[in-house]
Amino acid sequence: MKPIEKTLAMTLLATCMATGAAHAKTITWADTSDVYSMDPHGQAISPTLAFLHHIYEPLVRYNKELEIEPALATGWEVVEPDLWRFTLREGVTFHDGSAFTAEDVVASLTRATHPDSPIRGNLPAVARVEKVDERTVDIHLNGNYPLLLNDLTNVYVLDKTWMDEHGALNPVDPSKGEQSYATTHTNGTGPFVLDTRRPDAETVLTVNEQWWDEAQHNLTRIEFTPIASDATRVSALLSGQIDMMLSVPLQDISRLENAPGFNILETPGLRTIMLALNQSPETLGDSGTGDNPLRDLGVRKALYQAINMELIRDKLMRGKSRNAALPVAPAVPGYDASLDERFPYDPEAARQLLAEAGYPDGFSIGLDCPNDRYVRDEEICQAIAAMWARVGVETRVNARNASNHWQTALNGGSDVWMFGWATLPMLDSFSILSQVLTSPHDKYGAWNPGGYENAEVDTLVEKISVAQDEQERLSMIAEAFAITKAEVPLIPLHQQPLIWATNDNIQLPQTPDNKVRLWYATVE
Amino acid sequence: MIAFLIRRLLQGALVMLTVAFIAFSMFRFVGDPVTNMLPQDATLEQRTELQERLGLNDPLPLQFGHFVTNAVQGDFGISYRNQRPVSDLIAERLPATMEMVFAAVVLSLVIGIPMGVYTALRRDSWLSHLFQGVSLAGISVPTFVTGILLILVFSVWLNWLPSFGRGDVVEIGGWSTGLLTVSGIKALIMPVITLSLFQITLIMRLVRAEMLEVLKTDYIRFARARGLTNRAVHFGHALRNTLMPVITITGLQIGALIAFAIITETVFQWPGMGLLFMQAVSFVDIPVMSAYLVMVSLIFVVINTIVDMLYFVVDPRLRVDAGKNTTGA
Numbered sequence: 001m002k003p004i005e006k007t008l009a010m011t012l013l014a015t016c017m018a019t020g021a022a023h024a025k026t027i028t029w030a031d032t033s034d035v036y037s038m039d040p041h042g043q044a045i046s047p048t049l050a051f052l053h054h055i056y057e058p059l060v061r062y063n064k065e066l067e068i069e070p071a072l073a074t075g076w077e078v079v080e081p082d083l084w085r086f087t088l089r090e091g092v093t094f095h096d097g098s099a100f101t102a103e104d105v106v107a108s109l110t111r112a113t114h115p116d117s118p119i120r121g122n123l124p125a126v127a128r129v130e131k132v133d134e135r136t137v138d139i140h141l142n143g144n145y146p147l148l149l150n151d152l153t154n155v156y157v158l159d160k161t162w163m164d165e166h167g168a169l170n171p172v173d174p175s176k177g178e179q180s181y182a183t184t185h186t187n188g189t190g191p192f193v194l195d196t197r198r199p200d201a202e203t204v205l206t207v208n209e210q211w212w213d214e215a216q217h218n219l220t221r222i223e224f225t226p227i228a229s230d231a232t233r234v235s236a237l238l239s240g241q242i243d244m245m246l247s248v249p250l251q252d253i254s255r256l257e258n259a260p261g262f263n264i265l266e267t268p269g270l271r272t273i274m275l276a277l278n279q280s281p282e283t284l285g286d287s288g289t290g291d292n293p294l295r296d297l298g299v300r301k302a303l304y305q306a307i308n309m310e311l312i313r314d315k316l317m318r319g320k321s322r323n324a325a326l327p328v329a330p331a332v333p334g335y336d337a338s339l340d341e342r343f344p345y346d347p348e349a350a351r352q353l354l355a356e357a358g359y360p361d362g363f364s365i366g367l368d369c370p371n372d373r374y375v376r377d378e379e380i381c382q383a384i385a386a387m388w389a390r391v392g393v394e395t396r397v398n399a400r401n402a403s404n405h406w407q408t409a410l411n412g413g414s415d416v417w418m419f420g421w422a423t424l425p426m427l428d429s430f431s432i433l434s435q436v437l438t439s440p441h442d443k444y445g446a447w448n449p450g451g452y453e454n455a456e457v458d459t460l461v462e463k464i465s466v467a468q469d470e471q472e473r474l475s476m477i478a479e480a481f482a483i484t485k486a487e488v489p490l491i492p493l494h495q496q497p498l499i500w501a502t503n504d505n506i507q508l509p510q511t512p513d514n515k516v517r518l519w520y521a522t523v524e
Numbered sequence: 525m526i527a528f529l530i531r532r533l534l535q536g537a538l539v540m541l542t543v544a545f546i547a548f549s550m551f552r553f554v555g556d557p558v559t560n561m562l563p564q565d566a567t568l569e570q571r572t573e574l575q576e577r578l579g580l581n582d583p584l585p586l587q588f589g590h591f592v593t594n595a596v597q598g599d600f601g602i603s604y605r606n607q608r609p610v611s612d613l614i615a616e617r618l619p620a621t622m623e624m625v626f627a628a629v630v631l632s633l634v635i636g637i638p639m640g641v642y643t644a645l646r647r648d649s650w651l652s653h654l655f656q657g658v659s660l661a662g663i664s665v666p667t668f669v670t671g672i673l674l675i676l677v678f679s680v681w682l683n684w685l686p687s688f689g690r691g692d693v694v695e696i697g698g699w700s701t702g703l704l705t706v707s708g709i710k711a712l713i714m715p716v717i718t719l720s721l722f723q724i725t726l727i728m729r730l731v732r733a734e735m736l737e738v739l740k741t742d743y744i745r746f747a748r749a750r751g752l753t754n755r756a757v758h759f760g761h762a763l764r765n766t767l768m769p770v771i772t773i774t775g776l777q778i779g780a781l782i783a784f785a786i787i788t789e790t791v792f793q794w795p796g797m798g799l800l801f802m803q804a805v806s807f808v809d810i811p812v813m814s815a816y817l818v819m820v821s822l823i824f825v826v827i828n829t830i831v832d833m834l835y836f837v838v839d840p841r842l843r844v845d846a847g848k849n850t851t852g853a
Contacts, residue, residue, distance in 0.1 A: 033803065037607050044563040121566045172607050173577075183607050199606060199616065200803070201689060201795040227688050227793045228802070231672050235687040239679040372806065403555025403808045410559070421564065431565040443567040 025523040026221040027506065029244035030233050034200045034226040039182040040156035041112045041171045044119045046424045049154055050515035051224065054205055056156030056188035059086055059105070060149050064509035064520050066331055068149050072100065072157055072189065081468060082141040084148055090135065092212045094159045095193045102131040107160035107169065117171040122154050122425055144466035146473055147428055154425040162187045191215065191519040192222060200226060218522050243506055246516065248499040250318050250375065256501050263502045265510040268322035268495040270329045271422035273374055275491040278415050278450035293363050294415070300488040301343065302353035306391045307384055308345045309493060316376050316383060320497035326481055327421060327432050329495045331512045334429025334477035339485055350391040362392025368414040370402040375496040381418060412449040424513060429477045433461050437484050452489035536825035543821040547814050548588045557604050557808035591814060601811035605803065610815045613800060619699045620690055621796030625781045627716045629774065632723035640731025641763060644739070659725035667784060671718040671791035678714060686711050688793035715792045719785060723777055730773060734766035768838060775831035779824040
């Protein structure tokens with residue numbers, strides 16, 4: 001090659017590379033833990049489902065305002081109370097080029113509701129699914145059920161032929177020691193295609209040029225990497241190795257705000273942090289008295305009013321949390337602003353109530369907490385223990401890892417225990433009403449080991465579960481919340497903040513469900 | 525030698541069985557995996573059913589029996605978290621941990637031994653005092669602090685090295701290596717320094733103490749009397765005789781490094797076995813936890829056996845003793 005030609009070639013090459021770089025829009029981002037599996041029916045864990053939404057899609061989806069909108073289905077009608085008919089979108093193709101049809105929907109929903117399916121609980125009402133024609137499917141329900149659309153947002157559609165070819169028509173069953181092709185391979189209809197995956201190291205997606213929807217994003221590539229250590233994650237952002245991170249630790253917010261070139265996104269999350277009060281008739285494990293003092297409404301209210309939530313918000317949560325009187329966040333259907341006012345912090349009244357209940361000298365009690373699950377979980381419990389001690393209730397804090405904490409608490413072994421409830425995946429008040437506030441029977445009350453029972457609430461929950469009229473349903477939910485607010489079976493504390501940080505050249509919406517939706521993200 | 529090996533293997537098998545059993549009896553205190561595997565609003569029925577299917581309600585001896593029967597056939601089950609065979613997961617992570625640990629061992633020997641020799645020979649030089657002082661810091665600062673400090677300096681301030689991960693890796697016959705790419709080697713630097721800092725000081729101090737001890741012995745005096753050069757005395761005779769404990773400690777430390785790697789791997793998000801174990805613990809991923817503990821005990825057993833065999837090579841007296849024993853028996 002002559003020198004002049006060489007120069008020319010180099011220039012040409014450099015130009016190509018420069019334009020290539022200008023078109024490539026990559027977001028590298030990190031969260032605390034990895035996506036568990038590539039199988040959309042393999043895990044019912046919210047962050048995993050949120051990530052897979054980039055590759056796979058449901059019949060209906062949430063938009064960035066958290067409203068349900070058509071996705072793979074373009075319309076639906078309730079033919080009978082227990083029969084919903086969905087019209088499917090035309091012109092959708094899977095990543096391997098095959099067309100999306102009614103067969104795929106039937107096979108996918110059947111797979112998700114298979115007895116072995118780990119996410120069967122996400123579609124509790126679906127009895128069976130039938131193809132009507134190429135563009136129509138019927139979903140038969142067990143009975144009246146108002147929340148089918150909510151449920152469907154979490155169940156993604158796979159290609160039937162592809163599943164069939166690779167023996168993945170049945171879901172994985174971890175107890176049987178099988179693994180599925182779909183655990184490590186994907187073929188969806190979503191805006192991004194799986195490029196490479198190294199578990200716990202990096203998962204790379206590239207853009208799906210054939211996506212049916214009009215792209216609002218301008219990304220060509222997504223690189224996701226889990227970074228468990230908070231300090232390392234913040235450092236990775238500061239040093240420019242990643243463009244975006246979730247779960248910013250409270251103590252690092254000011255550091256990121258002071259560094260040039262970063263945006264902090266924050267919003268109160270859906271997850272409400274609460275204390276559950278064990279009302280079982282037996283003597284409490286940590287209490288010094290013969291009867292269970294928590295069975296007395298006055299005592300429960302005294303414990304409530306002895307907690308200074310303003311102090312916890314300002315000092316422990318650095319002003320970022322939202323104090324709550326209802327067990328659901330404002331974004332959850334069924335939230336009623338008129339009920340969301342806490343009983344005031346009043347240690348004097350608390351002491352009075354305790355005296356009236358027959359405990360003028362207080363009693364002793366255990367407060368069980370996780371120490372690795374929520375924002376400042378253990379510190380909050382320590383603070384509450386000190387506040388309760390001030391009104392004469394001697395509190396022993398028992399903070400452990402979440403898995404141990406749940407095991408004890410859900411078996412009824414805790415006096416008072418901390419838990420959080422985001423109402424996910426259902427995203428409706430029915431979630432917490434049915435599993436926390438209903439007495440344990442049938443499919444209800446899995447998280448009510450303390451045995452709180454109110455016949456009126458139980459009846460309301462039964463009615464809510466089949467209500468057809470949305471207004472009526474919401475007013476019944478409000479009624480149930482009003483009763484449970486007055487009876488104090490649990491003490492709502494606050495909604496913890498969701499804090500994300502990005503480079504300031506990235507624009508993306510943040511929703512209170514803490515799910516990243518990069519098909520709304522743009523990079524300058 | 526063969527009898528010794530067989531005895532060692534039997535002992536090793538017993539050790540691993542014991543470790544597995546202790547691990548299994550501890551799992552009941554780790555918590556319940558079911559809460560992590562189901563959505564929060566799962567019903568009571570779904571929870572009990574999953575517990576039943578995973579065999580969590582079986583009595584402990586039965587669970588243990590299942591585990592041992594399958595493990596002997598090389599089947600460690602399916603991870604609850606990743607839903608992939610545990611043996612695959614470990615095989616994927618093993619190269620990352622091994623590369624880091626061996627790099628750390630090599631680094632600690634290459635730096636630790638010369639430093640130890642130097643400080644023993646030139647006890648009063650200022651450099652020796654400096655080494656001693658620095659080594660005190662190396663031994664007392666916890667690993668995660670060193671790691672975070674390195675990240676702060678070299679990633680955030682100087683932007684020279686990546687703060688997490690392994691960089692680009694190359695697959696060679698199922699073994700993923702980061703040693704062949706620039707980004708892989710850059711990513712290796714800080715974790716290796718973090719992991720080896722303690723080992724460097726340990727080996728330096730060990731060599732120094734042993735060396736001082738040996739230099740006082742009679743045969744060194746005789747060697748000097750014979751008019752041998754300093755170099756021959758120090759390296760040919762003294763150093764060689766200090767190496768026995770160094771080999772023992774290094775061997776034991778390889779095992780410890782794999783275990784300590786948990787912290788280093790967490791700080792640097794190094795996708796090795798330690799990180800896998802940490803995630804398994806927080807998820808209560810029992811198949812992964814039990815396989816990991818058995819693996820680590822296997823590594824300890826193998827390393828100790830190798831160390832014992834190295835004695836034969838380094839110390840001629842042992843060969844004579846062993847010969848007597850076998851003929852005597």
